[in-house]
Amino acid sequence: QAVTLKMATDSGAKGSPAGNTLENWAELIEKNSGGDIDVKVFYQNELGSQNEVFDLHVAGDVDVMLNWPMTSYDKRIGVIYTPYMTLSWDEALKAYSPGGWVNNMLGGIYSDIGLKFFGPWPEGFNGVATRGKYATNIAEAEGLKVRTMTVFPAPQTMQALGYQTAAIDWGEVYTSLQTGVVDGEAGNVIYWDYEYFRDLLDYYVRSKHFFMTGVLSMNQDSFDGLTEAQQKVVADAANEVMMAQFKAAKEQDKHYVAEAEKAGMKYFELSDEQIKAFARAAREKVWPLMDQEIGSEIMDTIRANATAL
Amino acid sequence: MVVRFFTGLDRKVGWLLNTVALISSLALVGLMLFLVVARYIFGWSIIGLLELIMLFGMWLYMVGGLIASRKREHLVVDFLQTSIRDRQIRRLHQGFISLVTLLITGFFVYLSYRMLAWGLRRPQHTPGLSIPLWIPQSAIMFASIGCSLYALRDFIQCLIGYNPEPVIIAEVNQQDIR
Amino acid sequence: MEGLIAVGILLFLMIAGVPVAWSFAGVLAYLTFAYDANFNTLMLQGYRSIDSVILIALPLFVLTGYLMQSGGIALRLVNFIEVLVGKRRGGMGASMVLASGIFGAIAGTATAAVASIGTIMIGPLEQRGYPRGYSSALLGISSLLGILIPPSITMILFAVVTRQSVAACFAASIGPALLLIAGLILANRFSVGRLFQEVSSAAQDGLEELPSKGTAAFRALPALSLPVIILGGIYGGICTPTEAAAIAAFSAIVIGFFVYRDLTLKRLSDSVIAAAETTGTVILILLFSFMIGRILASERIPQELTEVITGLVKDPLMILIAVNIFLIVAGMIMDDVSVTVVVAPLFLPLMVASGVNPIHYASIVACSVVIGANSPPVAPILYMACRIGQVPIHKAVMPAIALMALVGLPVMIITSLVPQLSLFFPKLLGLM
Numbered sequence A: 001q002a003v004t005l006k007m008a009t010d011s012g013a014k015g016s017p018a019g020n021t022l023e024n025w026a027e028l029i030e031k032n033s034g035g036d037i038d039v040k041v042f043y044q045n046e047l048g049s050q051n052e053v054f055d056l057h058v059a060g061d062v063d064v065m066l067n068w069p070m071t072s073y074d075k076r077i078g079v080i081y082t083p084y085m086t087l088s089w090d091e092a093l094k095a096y097s098p099g100g101w102v103n104n105m106l107g108g109i110y111s112d113i114g115l116k117f118f119g120p121w122p123e124g125f126n127g128v129a130t131r132g133k134y135a136t137n138i139a140e141a142e143g144l145k146v147r148t149m150t151v152f153p154a155p156q157t158m159q160a161l162g163y164q165t166a167a168i169d170w171g172e173v174y175t176s177l178q179t180g181v182v183d184g185e186a187g188n189v190i191y192w193d194y195e196y197f198r199d200l201l202d203y204y205v206r207s208k209h210f211f212m213t214g215v216l217s218m219n220q221d222s223f224d225g226l227t228e229a230q231q232k233v234v235a236d237a238a239n240e241v242m243m244a245q246f247k248a249a250k251e252q253d254k255h256y257v258a259e260a261e262k263a264g265m266k267y268f269e270l271s272d273e274q275i276k277a278f279a280r281a282a283r284e285k286v287w288p289l290m291d292q293e294i295g296s297e298i299m300d301t302i303r304a305n306a307t308a309l
Numbered sequence B: 001m002v003v004r005f006f007t008g009l010d011r012k013v014g015w016l017l018n019t020v021a022l023i024s025s026l027a028l029v030g031l032m033l034f035l036v037v038a039r040y041i042f043g044w045s046i047i048g049l050l051e052l053i054m055l056f057g058m059w060l061y062m063v064g065g066l067i068a069s070r071k072r073e074h075l076v077v078d079f080l081q082t083s084i085r086d087r088q089i090r091r092l093h094q095g096f097i098s099l100v101t102l103l104i105t106g107f108f109v110y111l112s113y114r115m116l117a118w119g120l121r122r123p124q125h126t127p128g129l130s131i132p133l134w135i136p137q138s139a140i141m142f143a144s145i146g147c148s149l150y151a152l153r154d155f156i157q158c159l160i161g162y163n164p165e166p167v168i169i170a171e172v173n174q175q176d177i178r
Numbered sequence C: 001m002e003g004l005i006a007v008g009i010l011l012f013l014m015i016a017g018v019p020v021a022w023s024f025a026g027v028l029a030y031l032t033f034a035y036d037a038n039f040n041t042l043m044l045q046g047y048r049s050i051d052s053v054i055l056i057a058l059p060l061f062v063l064t065g066y067l068m069q070s071g072g073i074a075l076r077l078v079n080f081i082e083v084l085v086g087k088r089r090g091g092m093g094a095s096m097v098l099a100s101g102i103f104g105a106i107a108g109t110a111t112a113a114v115a116s117i118g119t120i121m122i123g124p125l126e127q128r129g130y131p132r133g134y135s136s137a138l139l140g141i142s143s144l145l146g147i148l149i150p151p152s153i154t155m156i157l158f159a160v161v162t163r164q165s166v167a168a169c170f171a172a173s174i175g176p177a178l179l180l181i182a183g184l185i186l187a188n189r190f191s192v193g194r195l196f197q198e199v200s201s202a203a204q205d206g207l208e209e210l211p212s213k214g215t216a217a218f219r220a221l222p223a224l225s226l227p228v229i230i231l232g233g234i235y236g237g238i239c240t241p242t243e244a245a246a247i248a249a250f251s252a253i254v255i256g257f258f259v260y261r262d263l264t265l266k267r268l269s270d271s272v273i274a275a276a277e278t279t280g281t282v283i284l285i286l287l288f289s290f291m292i293g294r295i296l297a298s299e300r301i302p303q304e305l306t307e308v309i310t311g312l313v314k315d316p317l318m319i320l321i322a323v324n325i326f327l328i329v330a331g332m333i334m335d336d337v338s339v340t341v342v343v344a345p346l347f348l349p350l351m352v353a354s355g356v357n358p359i360h361y362a363s364i365v366a367c368s369v370v371i372g373a374n375s376p377p378v379a380p381i382l383y384m385a386c387r388i389g390q391v392p393i394h395k396a397v398m399p400a401i402a403l404m405a406l407v408g409l410p411v412m413i414i415t416s417l418v419p420q421l422s423l424f425f426p427k428l429l430g431l432m
């Protein structure tokens, strides 16, 4: 008899790259299970805010999910937001691939909050999108107020880079930009700033403080409730969309840089020197905080593997 | 004797609720103001200040709801109530309303309990100040228990035919804005 | 089927007289049973929904409303308007409308205006020949300018539930508000001499002498600075609606204590507690409505509703009219918070599908609340106006219905059919 799985993402409308991944994943599961599994897909905001959907996932109301991890359940999930952990696509993809060191670390942490970790869904290096003025170094960032994600250590990182910060839930960013509460958004790859805020923001500086990635995961109880054959179908489908994203991510990102420029946003790549100056400041100020919050054991792994400056 | 005990208890509880409402409201205004001043005048952004504000906000919401239960001033569609003239039917109607309210607030208690129980299994903290979520959430638990106790009060008062209305109306008149 | 049962339970509980918050909790209890909801996350979702930075503006604007009365701000505003237009034909009625409008630019609710302006003006209106029933009806509908003119807790609630911009929703109902002001002043002028004879101001004696225009304006200046602070702050890009709300509450305390000196510590604490209570009643309704909404969303009820209706009716105009009628009927039998947070959001996907901008829809919803709050049987604002006006309800019902039919309804129809009326200000302010 057919099982119904609820699949959701906390970020990404129907037709967005994340939305398309969800659609593919659902299709693969339904097709490969021979109609044995029925998947109901919910896009961004359909089930509530980012926090709420992740709650549902942890509780098993959302069985399968593409999520941008929330650190409220376990601060160690914040390893994914360790600033300047890797500095190039090659290193990042290697670290996040199955068998890579970040991948291994995440699997363990996810399982501790009752989630089965299938793999990452990489987007690329993030940056800071602003209006009016922009910053390529710490001094220039003075007086710029930017929105950060509501996760540890996103605000701390941006403050280390010289910005003023306000941690604001994704759903409230547009209003905050519009009413001038913040001058920019500092959490994402260019796609999101292009897609949602291109009328409001003028500049995008690729500061590369985080390598952004979503996570493909399943509630462990829901997973255990499936037959072995069904488990394999879901996991294989996850693997397939993950591998597709590893191939597509870099091109996707490039594509949206071009789109953003076409729409009138000014795009800046930083030189190695500029990036390293940011990276030194963030590592110096934020990493010690992370030692306290997520433990030296994990941070030692990061120190051992991180790109040398 | 019994009446005096409960009247005294009610006054003390009322004082406590009012004090919590007062403190959390003033903290809310003060902290929010501080946030604005800090950001616009001094250029500081204080990590986690909003989390503290939301904490006071949650207690304000819930204690406010509880005060409304105490004073029987929850928003109500009262055209049926006001059109009943017969005293017996009126009392019967009151009894029915308070019984239904009692049952439903009992459900409210259960929902809050399940939230807290789940929170113990999967504890969460806010990102900035690491405030455990059970602190704001327990405001909801507090309100749900309080509201159901007041529903019980209303039901019992209806059963024994005790009519407290004059006391309550005197209190309402002090604040004539509603 | 489950949906119909839920609606049935809701109407039964509400009309029986169970408090609205508990009526929704009752419906929620039924839905958890019908749809086998997960109790681990249900209240957690409710908690997350009301744990919103945007929503924090609500208690602050409610508090500001209470402080306007206890701090003497309302009195100075009314005096100012009275001196300005009170002596013309129909001037006293127009004063009440305009005072409500300015009051509305500070307060976020209608009840604050009913209580303060009603207490100050109903007496003088009677002395000028206005029947109390008529004055109370006019007060009831004018006070709703409090939710059409920003700040507005109705718009905050709608924006929070539907994830729209609060600032844009605020701006959307300014156009309809101006139209309502004009309509009410015209209707009032038309009524003078037809429904009742106005006693000319010269013929009045025994009335207190009003101050000169200059004096009244000077006294009202601190009060008039409040809308400038609030709206200037929000639309000047200085602060969020939430921050503006805190500044407004603080300014009202300062003005009440140090400028007008009407505020005392006792009055302040009474106002704060009363505001907390009002906030609490609204938030509990919102809490349970949110949980109901989450269950409905995960069962895809709004989408199905949209599909059913668009399957039956194709013409966007017909859909718009149908939704308008539905909102008005809902407003007659439900309170304004319920209509705003439960009924209206259900139709948002349908509205978007038929080409209505969500911000435009926000102002349609606000107009429906204006009508609903004054339409019997469930007409909390009208009843409150009657209580303040010390007049039996049946004497105010006919004038209220007349004002609704001649002004409220046309304003809602124009708002629905002319999107520009709602979208002009949001566009002007660069919000869309």
Ligand code: NA
Residues within 6 Å of the ligand: C103, C104, C105, C106, C107, C108, C109, C145, C146, C147, C148, C149, C150, C151, C152
């Ligand atoms: Na208003």
Ligand code: NA
Residues within 6 Å of the ligand: C331, C332, C333, C334, C371, C372, C373, C374, C375, C376, C377, C378, C379, C380
């Ligand atoms: Na009504």
